[in-house]
Amino acid sequence: MKLIIVLLVLMLSFCTVFSQGIPEENRIHVGDIPFDGATDDASFEICNEMNVLPYNTRYGMYIEGERYGVLQYFREKYTIEPINGQTGYITIRFLVNCRGETDRFRIYEMDNNMKETTFEPIISQTLLQLTKKLKGWKIQFPDKLLHTGGLPVNYVSEHPQLYDYYQYLLFKIKDGQIETILP
Secondary structure (H helix, E strand, C coil): CCCHHHHHHHHHHHHHHHHHHCCCHHCCCCCCCCCCCCCCCCCCCCCCHHEEECCCHHHHHEECHHHHHHHHHHHHCCCCCCCCCCCCEEEEEEEECEEECCEEEEEEEEEECEECCCCHHHHHHHHHHHHHHCCCCEECCCHHCCCCCCCCHHHHHHHHHHECCCHHHEEEECCCCHHHHHH
8 A cells, every 4th residue: 555655646746747847838748758959869769749658557568578577687787786875766767669769768866755866876877777778668559458549449559650658667776776666
């Protein structure tokens, strides 16, 4: 129950913070990630700007190996020594295009009281670099879970090349170590 409350608080904070700074007329969804020439790859192509699916696993976004594969990947690759006091949450949000390529990475750091904080750069930058290297993002449309926006289910599920989606990884950090990864 405590985990559910924490997740709800995180998601509400997350949506509020990340929707700021985007003019309202340019927002399609809360939490959209606009292009930033200072940090984003200009060659990264979104397949259809109007079909970027929001943060919601009901659309069947996943990565090869699923959650277990992601946990295993970070257990093997994240080799930072413990750092006392570096405890809280690091969220890395990004965009996955219809070809499974990723970009527009954004980091948000919070302490255990859900207040904005800054972790040691070695922690957040290592997590960011490892997240950028994750491969195997895919999209699936299980018919019974699909919200089609008025289109026939078979059309949408047969045309995944028309859809991009937002994804995030939420790292629970304790003394500089990954305690768990959500979702």
